[in-house]
Amino acid sequence: MAREVDVRRRVQMRQMSPDVAVTTFDEHVATYTPEEAMAEAGRALEAGFDLEAAKGGCPFRVDIPAYVRKVADGDFDGALAIIKQSHPFPSVFGRMCHWFCERATPALVDIGERDPDWKPPEWKLAAHPDAILHRKSPQTRGESVQQMGDGRYAGGASGNVFERPNLLMLERFVGDYGDPSRTPFVQEKPLSGAHIAVIGAGSGGLAAAWMLRRLGHEVDIYDALDVPGGMLWQGYPPFRMAKFGVRRDNDPTAWGARYVGGRYLSKEELARIIDEHDYTFLAVGASHGRRLYLPAEDAEGVWLGLDFITQVSIGHPPQVGKHCIVLGAGSTAHDAARTARRLGCAVQIFYRRSVEQMPVGERDPWMYVRNMEREGIEYRFLANPVRILTDEGNRVTGVEFVRMELGELDESGRSSVYSIPDSSFVVACDLVVEAVGEELDLSILPDGIQHDGAEVFVDRADHRTTHPKVFAGGDLIGDKGNDGAALAGIQAAHSIDSLVRGEPVKRFDSRPLR
Ligand code: SF4
Structure with missing residues (x-):
């Protein structure tokens, strides 16, 4: 039976509630079913979204209008063949790409009618492409090719009620459901x-x-x-x-x-x-985890974030205790924290700066924190570890921290951070994961x-x-x-x-x- 679709709203993604998600290593968001994918692709076409503009925003120039049409028609292998003319990673990019196409899709105010106030994402041209641009040159350092679009989705500041097509979920669906044997290299x-x-x-x-x-x-x-x-x-x-x-x-x-x-x-x-x-x-x-070089860092129960995650990825989850402390607030730190939650630990993330300086969740760090908290992960900001505490058997028993405060902005535009004298405190734990970056x-x-x-x-x-x-x-x-x-x-x-x-x-x- 045909699915009823509100052309203004994305076809909902099916996802686990957080209390169920923390009991499994499965993905908490499910790939669209064929019916859902066809409905979302059909909605994108019926609403009149400018999918050529979406294609223009994609760094790989995936032929979005053509593959979305194929999905709407139920030809998933045909859609896969189209995407694979541009890159070989639809299942991966459908999960991990940074929304270049979605951000480049003009907002609608009515069916087929663009929001007149919508502006395309800004492209900054820093230097002539024929120039010899070594990575460290001042012309290129810190420049980014594509800036964020205006980001107006339904419920946003504009009140626009047409949600842009869920192009990542459509690409993920094609990658997961299309038959690679019918799309030969x-x-x-x-x-x-x-x-x-x-x-x-x-x-x-x-x-x-x-x-x-x-x-x-x-x-x-x-x-x-x-x-x-x-x-x-x-x-x-x-x-x-x-x-x-x-x-x-x-x-x-x-x-x-x-x-x-x-x-x-x-x-x-x-x-x-x-x-x-x-x-x-x-x-x-x-792929080499960076160490903090804390005293007693070699204690049993202290892991580097990447090594900790790898054990789970290869199917050999480590033995863990009840209380995990994660040091760092980047993506590896969050992955490690979520992994430890799924292994049954109570988890706290400690970060020496504040929430706004976290190296993840650039769109909305508070929303990122709220999502983690739904999984039962706690945060302690402005706390810097100074040493690992151990028992006689060199087994970790806790971490000593010192409180921090933010100062003036430094050269990079970030707040400098200082330790507060006589502010040390200890938090007991039986697992420490250091995740402060990779080298x-x-x-x-x-x-x-x-x-x-x-x-x-x-x-x-x-x-x-x-x-x-x-x-x-x-x-x-x-x-x-x-x-x-x-x-x-x-x-x-x-x-x-x-x-x-x-x-x-x-x-x-x-x-x-x-
Ligand atoms: S999700 Fe696919 S179509 Fe969109 S920008 Fe990434 S690679 Fe391009």
């Missing part, structure tokens, strides 16, 4: 005879490998993990990124690439690989690749490093997120292709997406 160009190495099998490396294969090059992918997917596989808990989605989208052998996984490369091995291949794309992720291991890079200890220098217009045969993207050059890394990989693949074929090197406006 398409090689666009004849074989070139070139051999390209890709180091790292996260979104950046795999996107590069996918595009390089489409462009007719042989590709060897090297990664420390046995399975491709990088941080999607290892660093995202399954309630945030379903592992079947990672497997579906990250299948480089289906594209004809060779996957060599299961061990870290030494500096000598990497140098040899670079030597043996025509070109190399470096897409090593920041890159740049020690394996051959000498010809220059960096500043944190990021590799590249020409952002074509992703070439200071080594003539080596390109780089993703965490290595300071790009954030799977979407940013994948875009860098695809752009670098085009630049490598033009070099291989003796054409003028393709250059892109490739400033960070966010």
Whole structure:
């Protein structure tokens, strides 16, 4: 029976209540059913949303009008084939992309009628794309390609009652339901005879490998993990990124690439690989948890956030006690906190700054906090850890903190933060998770690749490093997120292709997406 749809409202996502969500590692939001997806796609078309504008906002230029039409018609394999002309990750991006398309979709005031006050997202052009723009140059530092749109959804300041189409859920649906065996990999160009190495099998490396294969090059992918997917596989808990989605989208052998996984490369091995291949794309992720170097940090019951999450991701959840303290307030800290809740712990997140300075929830940090609190996670702001407390058996028993206060703004525009004298206090616990960021291991890079200890220098217009045969993207050059890394990989693949074929090197406006 046909579903009745209010053309102004998104088809509701089915989600677990928070008290149920914390009892499982399954995703708390379900993928649309075919009926729901067809209804939402049909609503987008019937309401008259400008899906060409949405396509213009997508960094990958997914043909949104065409695939939404396919979904509305019930041709999910056809929709999958359309999305896979632009990128190989519909299940992943349907969960993790940063809404570029939705934000670029003009608001409506009536069916087919644009809100006259709506403005498209602003695109800041900082420098001419033909300029040699090394990552650290002042022209590019801190610039973001796409700024937030006006963000007016139903119930927003404008009172606009037409909710924009749920394009992420539609893409997720297509990725989860479309049959990959009916959308075979398409090689666009004849074989070139070139051999390209890709180091790292996260979104950046795999996107590069996918595009390089489409462009007719042989590709060897090297990664420390046995399975491709990088941080999607290892660093995202399954309630945030379903592992079947990672497997579906990250299948480089289906594209004809060779996957060599299961061990870290030494500096000598990497140098040899670079030597043996025509070109190399470096897409090593920041996968080493940063330590706080607190006294007694080696105690039993103290984990680094990424290691803690990885244990769950690979199906070996760690033994935990009753009370977990998470140190840090970034995305890994929150993933670790939610993981510990699902393992049965009472969880408190301690952060040395205030809620507004949290490195997550940039749209609305308070809403982010409220969502976490619904899962039973507590926050303690303006508290800095000074040491881990242990028993005679070197088992963690608590953490000593000192209270902090905010000061004037520093050079980066953030408030400076000071400890308050004689303000220390102790919180008992039996599990501590340190999650204050991740770092890159740049020690394996051959000498010809220059960096500043944190990021590799590249020409952002074509992703070439200071080594003539080596390109780089993703965490290595300071790009954030799977979407940013994948875009860098695809752009670098085009630049490598033009070099291989003796054409003028393709250059892109490739400033960070966010
Ligand atoms: S979800 Fe991301 S990749 Fe997909 S259409 Fe939107 S912006 Fe493009």
